[in-house]
Amino acid sequence: MNDRLVLHGIGVSAGTASGPVAVVTPAVGIDEFEPASVDADADGRRVRDALDQVAASLRERAGHANSETSKAVLEATAALATDRGLIKGVDKELKKGTGVTKAIHDAVEVYATKLRGLGGYMAERVTDLYDIRDRATARVRNLPEPGVPDLTEPVVLVAHDLAPAETATLDPEMVRGIVTEAGGATSHTAILAAQLGIPAAVQVKGIAEALASAENVELAIDGGVGEVIVAPTASDVAELKERSRRRAAALAGSSGEGATRDGHKVKLLANIGTADDAAKAATYDLEGSGLFRTEFLFLDRDAAPSIEEQTATYTSVLESFGTRRVVVRTLDAGADKPLSFADLGPEENPALGRRGLRLSQAREDLIDAQLIALAQASAAAPAADLWVMAPMVSTVEETTWFADKARAHGLKRVGVMVETPAAAIRAKQLLSLVDFASIGTNDLSQYTMAADRMEGELAHLLSPWQPAVLSMVRATCRGGEATGKPVGVCGEAGGDPLMALVLVGLGVTSLSMAPGKVNAVRAALRLHDLDTCRQMANYAEDAQTATDARNAVLNMADPVLRDLL
Template sequence: MTSPAERKVLHGIGVSAGTASGPVAIVTPAVGIDEHEPASVDLEADSQRVRDALQQVATSLTNRAEHANSETSKKVLEATAALATDRGLIKQIDKELKKGTGVTKAIHDAVEVYAGKLRKIGGYMAERVTDLYDIRDRATARVRNLPEPGIPTLEGPSILVAEDLAPAETATLDPDQVLGIITEAGGATSHTAILAAQLGIPAAVQVKGIAEAIANTPVAALDGGVGEVIVAPTPQDIEELEERSRRRAAALAGSSGEGATKDGHKVKLLANIGTADDAAKAAQYDLEGSGLFRTEFLFLDRDAAPTVEEQTETYISVLKSFGRRRVVVRTLDAGADKPLSFADLGPEENPALGRRGLRLSMAREDLLDDQLQALANAREAVEGAELWVMAPMVATVEEAEWFANKARGYNLPTVGVMVETPAAAIMSEQILSIADFASIGTNDLSQYTMAADRMQGELAELLIPWQPAVLKMIRETAQGGERNGKPIGVCGEAGGDPLVALVLVGLGVQSLSMAPGKVNAVRAALRLHDLQACKQMARLALESPTAAQAREAVLGAADPVLRDLL
């Protein structure tokens, strides 16, 4: 039993709700550069040595992909495996070796150069920096004949503690063995956060000082809803967490059926999906369809675009999974921030603000034409399908009109736009005089509004959905929808937070799309409050000068039972 003097409470960002307590398992850290290695004098031999190590890493990741617990996890592992043998990375390592740099330092220096390029590109490619560092650390360990970094063999159910957890690790976690996840780095929209939520594993990121705090203490407790971590918890702490879990279960009891507030105001609760496998699994949940089908997984890491037939097959599978429930498909969101080898528009000074999303589609109409034709084919093939189609990264009325005309030309009747830029939010009334609906991507809207890269963990506090500036952008969008009688949804991570969901509904949002495992808590939160209460909470949040004060004001106005859902 631990003494109260050893007890320490740390705070981070909760990214996957739930509570856990138990022994800690420390993820094996990276071995780093061999400080005593000789300079490279045989370029050919050293280059081959590195290539062999990278190939071994790629093979290992590919093998793990075959045993992944979901299609999404499989795709993450396969993409990381492909990155391990990327020709650009190998070429950069050879450049370092030519300087006479030692082998492990050459790997590290080359990866840092390559990571800088990915960060500059931004978006999806910036997210892959974590994957790249994982490859670096695994390859370095193999070159040094030392154990690879990663999750140790667990002797029993444990809470994982790490500086960060690579997607390759998170993708293959066993929820029966991993009680929770605590990391010092990471962000609310990182792979770790998203995958942990999908697996139902409580998780907190940005918990500064956790490694030092647990150095002499093998036990911790975690509340993944609020991001609280207790090192060396007392029996009372554990009892309170267990009681919180019981209260949460009670609050969730009976959460089923359509989403609606206490007074019957309807709010559609939908799932975010990325693959046909995701659709099949999400369709088993008690929810009302999918509010975001990310189609780029069909296009990424390929040498050629998928055919119309290949796409049609996937879309038919997704529509069949949901039957007569709504499926909102986002057309290809790629380009400068998610480069495609078969759709390279050339170098750009600032790719993160370049020709991505709809801008790429306008430059490569053939890609969009094929996708819209495949969607039209799938809609025709699946009787009763409710297919909505929306364009990513719309910023102007002209773009919205171009896409709407294009999509309707393929007999797709319900055509919308993503609101991910302040420009689209401000111009929502005019855009929604053309489009049939809008869906707010809170992740990108936050980063563009706050000028903060959503993959940079140090800026995580700027990117929480409570930022008043972001909430005002959402209100502006909702008002544009209301003036046109057009529905507004949210498909960013904010929609899965039960407390934020109340504010979003109060602002005028009519559908919320999230990880399927979050639907029950959001549905329960809505049924605790009537629409007027949601509107009052929205006003409190908008009037608050800071994000922290906004959350505190709303929490204070909410039904006390709601705390058990967080």
């Protein structure tokens, strides 16, 4: 009997693969037969011991992580395992007589609800928190921890969701692809999979049911379009291999500056988060970094990093790229990424609260120290092309405040992030005050569509193909054209070869993405002239739906482009 089944999700890491299935060991869950707690102190010690063991295990993994980004994710998760607020929550449940494993689950759920309410980066950490819950529960019950099984052959990994702690330590030689039922396009797991070059699809509904009654089944995956084939035929596997071959052929000549077929220049840049990321990205054939996220220096610390520490990090990043452009985003923290040393108090709706530049205005000491460090790094690397931009800017007043402050510290290239509809609509006014703008498509989609980017069920609303989001991009680019200022994109949309054509057609002058995506985007641009890109942009923005927009552009594209997706 042929059990072949085609499922569709969201492609988050391009590439094709096939192989036998390896299912991530599921969580053991609450012990339904456990007694009530009659000694809260003793049970509390058991839980703390389990959490300490989980933290130690995660730190050990961090020591073997394959990048600084992966290491940072693992260390942050380890710190979350021993968070005092979580432990207090468990103690509170135990004192009510709740059984040990249920106390862990209930306390974590209270904490998770708070993190979801914060939105942004903290909402992304709910997956980490559940991973800690499941590992601690397994240790308390003396059962195997959930996670990736020992692999003896290359596989396609399947999970309900995959914690960043698991993704960060995967071996691309042994994991050919990743398929999850949950997750989002901009989650840590999706980003890490792309960095590792592992084809991945998330939100693949029905994969668990499809595998439940099957044994020794194989999967085939196309991580570009999110297609997953259960029990693929020989022709399916052959088609995927042929698609990979065609993709390699299409990429073979991709090198040098980014430009359309008729020579219209588009800078192709890398998104980075650490000095180690910079060193690795600088080895790629690209034109610099369009987004250096500096918050990794600040998060999960009891005190802000010193000016000296920041200067050393920024100097290292600038030196890695030599004379190539480096766009630094100042601290993007606050309500949705709270800092223990910069707590501005509770807010009714933190996701719309004092984050990014708003935090900097409340804590000028933090932004001043960062700007001093950036100026010192620029002086230490005089050949560097340093650009500095502020996140979460909405008004002319905010733009003026940041521009004046940055220039007072001697920084020459000053810009703003466009992440809100307010900034997009008023781009001409904002850009008249600064040197450039960079569109963060992830947040711009979230705020335009009023849809939480961490809510998997709303993923369709968060597509950059939404015509309303494209209209926001066009409005920003019109502001750039009116003022003669460049407008880049540093959100995940910039790494999609098909979307890149639309963005260029709308007027975007640079695209920043995961380094591994640059070749495909460069090849896509060289297949099309600027007029075609503009036509694509018009069709996409005028479309009725996001699906219609993408289909219209795909139909206009050179057929070779399909092999790059």
